[in-house]
Amino acid sequence: MLRRVRTCVVYGLPGAGKSALAAAVAARHPGTVVHRRLRPxxxxxxxxxxxxxxLRDAPVQQALSDEARLDDLARQxxxxxxxxxxxxxxxxxxxxxxxxLEELGGRLTRGALLATSREAVPRRATSPDRFELRLDGLTxxxxxxxxxxxxxxYGAHEGFEHAWRRSRGLPFHLRRAHAGxxxxxxxxxxxxxxxxxxxxxxxxxxxxxxxxxxAEVLSGLFPEGHHGELxxxxxxxxxxxxxxxxxxxxHDLVRDALVSLLDTEEVRAAHVALLELLxxxxxxxxxxxxxxxxxxxxxxxxxxxxAFIVASAELLVRHGAAGELLAWLDALSGDAxxxxxRLARGRALVRLLEVRRAYPELLALQASLEAQGADAGxxxxxxxVLVRAALFALELDACERTxxxxxxxxxxxxxxxxxxxxxxxxxFQGRIDEALELLDGAAAASEDRRARGWCxxxxxxxxxxxxxxxxxxxxxxxxxxxxxxxxxDSRGALVTAMxxxxxxxxxxxxxxxxxxxxxxxxxxxxxxPRLALELDCIAAWVLAERGHRRDALVALRKVEAxxxxxxxxxxxxxxxxxxxxVLLELGRCAEARALLExxxxxxxxxxxxxxxxxxxxxxxxxxxTVETWPTRxxxxxxxxxxAARQRAxxxxxxxxxxxxxxxxxxxxxxxxLVEGTDFALERALSHLARACLHRLHGREVExxxxxxxxxxxxxxxxxxxxxxPTLASHVFTDRAALRASAxxxxxxxxxxxxxxxxxxxxxxxxGAGRTVSLARRVLPRRLLYALASQPGRAVSKEDCVRxxxxxxxxxxxxxxxxxxxxxxxxxxxxxxEARIVFEPPGYRxxxxxxxxxxxx
Numbered sequence: 001m002l003r004r005v006r007t008c009v010v011y012g013l014p015g016a017g018k019s020a021l022a023a024a025v026a027a028r029h030p031g032t033v034v035h036r037r038l039r040p041x042x043x044x045x046x047x048x049x050x051x052x053x054x055l056r057d058a059p060v061q062q063a064l065s066d067e068a069r070l071d072d073l074a075r076q077x078x079x080x081x082x083x084x085x086x087x088x089x090x091x092x093x094x095x096x097x098x099x100x101l102e103e104l105g106g107r108l109t110r111g112a113l114l115a116t117s118r119e120a121v122p123r124r125a126t127s128p129d130r131f132e133l134r135l136d137g138l139t140x141x142x143x144x145x146x147x148x149x150x151x152x153x154y155g156a157h158e159g160f161e162h163a164w165r166r167s168r169g170l171p172f173h174l175r176r177a178h179a180g181x182x183x184x185x186x187x188x189x190x191x192x193x194x195x196x197x198x199x200x201x202x203x204x205x206x207x208x209x210x211x212x213x214x215a216e217v218l219s220g221l222f223p224e225g226h227h228g229e230l231x232x233x234x235x236x237x238x239x240x241x242x243x244x245x246x247x248x249x250x251h252d253l254v255r256d257a258l259v260s261l262l263d264t265e266e267v268r269a270a271h272v273a274l275l276e277l278l279x280x281x282x283x284x285x286x287x288x289x290x291x292x293x294x295x296x297x298x299x300x301x302x303x304x305x306x307a308f309i310v311a312s313a314e315l316l317v318r319h320g321a322a323g324e325l326l327a328w329l330d331a332l333s334g335d336a337x338x339x340x341x342r343l344a345r346g347r348a349l350v351r352l353l354e355v356r357r358a359y360p361e362l363l364a365l366q367a368s369l370e371a372q373g374a375d376a377g378x379x380x381x382x383x384x385v386l387v388r389a390a391l392f393a394l395e396l397d398a399c400e401r402t403x404x405x406x407x408x409x410x411x412x413x414x415x416x417x418x419x420x421x422x423x424x425x426x427x428f429q430g431r432i433d434e435a436l437e438l439l440d441g442a443a444a445a446s447e448d449r450r451a452r453g454w455c456x457x458x459x460x461x462x463x464x465x466x467x468x469x470x471x472x473x474x475x476x477x478x479x480x481x482x483x484x485x486x487x488x489d490s491r492g493a494l495v496t497a498m499x500x501x502x503x504x505x506x507x508x509x510x511x512x513x514x515x516x517x518x519x520x521x522x523x524x525x526x527x528x529p530r531l532a533l534e535l536d537c538i539a540a541w542v543l544a545e546r547g548h549r550r551d552a553l554v555a556l557r558k559v560e561a562x563x564x565x566x567x568x569x570x571x572x573x574x575x576x577x578x579x580x581x582v583l584l585e586l587g588r589c590a591e592a593r594a595l596l597e598x599x600x601x602x603x604x605x606x607x608x609x610x611x612x613x614x615x616x617x618x619x620x621x622x623x624x625t626v627e628t629w630p631t632r633x634x635x636x637x638x639x640x641x642x643a644a645r646q647r648a649x650x651x652x653x654x655x656x657x658x659x660x661x662x663x664x665x666x667x668x669x670x671x672x673l674v675e676g677t678d679f680a681l682e683r684a685l686s687h688l689a690r691a692c693l694h695r696l697h698g699r700e701v702e703x704x705x706x707x708x709x710x711x712x713x714x715x716x717x718x719x720x721x722x723x724x725p726t727l728a729s730h731v732f733t734d735r736a737a738l739r740a741s742a743x744x745x746x747x748x749x750x751x752x753x754x755x756x757x758x759x760x761x762x763x764x765x766x767g768a769g770r771t772v773s774l775a776r777r778v779l780p781r782r783l784l785y786a787l788a789s790q791p792g793r794a795v796s797k798e799d800c801v802r803x804x805x806x807x808x809x810x811x812x813x814x815x816x817x818x819x820x821x822x823x824x825x826x827x828x829x830x831x832x833e834a835r836i837v838f839e840p841p842g843y844r845x846x847x848x849x850x851x852x853x854x855x856x
Contacts, residue, residue: 137169680717
């Protein structure tokens, strides 16, 4: 059934065989199997995170919500076709049980979930499919069959009738009865009461352990080496069981019975023993820390517990357990909440993107340290976290005060962290030149290859944010070379992601996608919500650069909402600037202007002057407020969205000026760029350009049709209704009509990248910033016209000769002359996006999409 319906709940009374059935199913599962037995105090988050770690056998990304946890677990389980077994589901709260079964089970398509529970889990009409299996006690006939099988395994025993009456048909109790527990109300108690001192000591350790333990680890309890015999005897009496990995554990019924028998000293001794044994057991780090913390708490050693949690804090954070760490620290109060614990709490809050909570707590902690005269190391640690939180929250004055008050850096890494913080602060303050000088000076003075690489990347990031695209390539390339062998730490993941944004700005999308893939792979191992947020922000910008405007807008708004909730204001502002730009590109001008005006007010209020240029850059996308209409297309511009916008505007302006050849060339060059609703405004602009051309030639009917097409395209893409009429009123002026018969302004055509205009009316070749007259170059001109009449197709030598000399082809007469004129024509095309290539049986003209041949 699990192959058809991906979620199953097996429920029934204790001892009915639920776990045994789950283990049997798991043993037959062909893929990965992960198992988690729930304990009192478990939450949905801890259970799901443990399953995620078991599936990856590695740290997991810190999840900020149970929904994110369940979604990630479902992806992992589907990817490995894994079976997730959860025992004792009844431990969770009812709403958590439902979430596990429905939110996880409803997502699984290739993986599976098998849960056991003592209680049924209610279903709703909207619940996804799952199947349920209730295990009741055996019938008398089935119970006799089990008894006979036990006789065959362990030897014949009498007393089935008595056992049947007392067991209610539960297999566990029947097995206990067959093992000799036939008296008393509880069939397990007799066996437990008969344990020797060593057996009882070993059993008590297993009862109080949260995880099964290996025989090798348990040998530490008995240096004399008889632990194996003790385990064998406990197993023979069904008090200890083996899991699939050969580790020893205890059924919950046996555990509950034994714990009820243990006195205070026995419980204490078991906790002490487990503190010594657990560091040797191969269990996930988070499970070990969780268990050690529980044992220290049970022993009444709060100071040691707090010190242990604080010492393990960084390890927990790296393994995606910052939330669990925070829960433990939140439970501390009074003297238990030491300065170290408060610092660990602040770090955990920042890690979980709870900047709004972290910032005031860190300020208070800093004040406490100053009042108490704490050591420099602690002040340095608090200062580093506070600076990061202040930068995230754009509390620039507090950030500067903290940096000024921090002690001299104790090492190269701390120095570099402070340098980056100072540079970032200066950028936020609008002092970008000072920021760049800081980075350049540090890079020049450092012999550390990695530090110089990160300085180069930081420079590239600031230039990227500042819109100085022409300066991006050199520092990002330098950073790549210098950090080629850098360790994959959190900063390495960030610069990898950042390079994706820079590459996309430069139109190098293959490199951008590769960088994003690498950054995501690193994020899986680092598990940092802040870095994940930054990566999502950059990925959204990459979508915008690729021209996927609507997808980019959705992504930017999602990231902005997450950043706002966490108090990461820089990312929130950056997303809003990106959203404003995308809205303008989509033609939703009123919405964009309102957004950018509010954003500009926030920038002034927060005094983050460095963000002002992002707003100015976004506003340049507003076609209704542009002051100077472009007449050229930048040759380096290869981003689809910007390329389409520039070509549409230049074509419209060329049509308005009467440069029909350039306008047509650009309109042709952008046809493949403006498909889909993302480019509705560009399509509307192209229709406006055609309407202008029609009106220049007095074709009023065609002009009206083109205007109608412009309005229709705009409406289909959600462009503001006033955009097309406003642009039309700007374009259709008397000046445009006067230009219809005036000489063409060649500057636009000559400067438009990707546009090559071969004008057979005026015998001109225009492109790559120049105009070449063909008036006196008769034979090369005729050759170009012949090839241009069939661009992309080979023209035979016979046809070339006929076009040039109006003669029949003679190899002895024409081959050499043809090669000379081909060479001459190639020289005319030098630097333009067109070239002549030899292709038997003749020659072929390769052109870009913007090539236009105007015939006589």
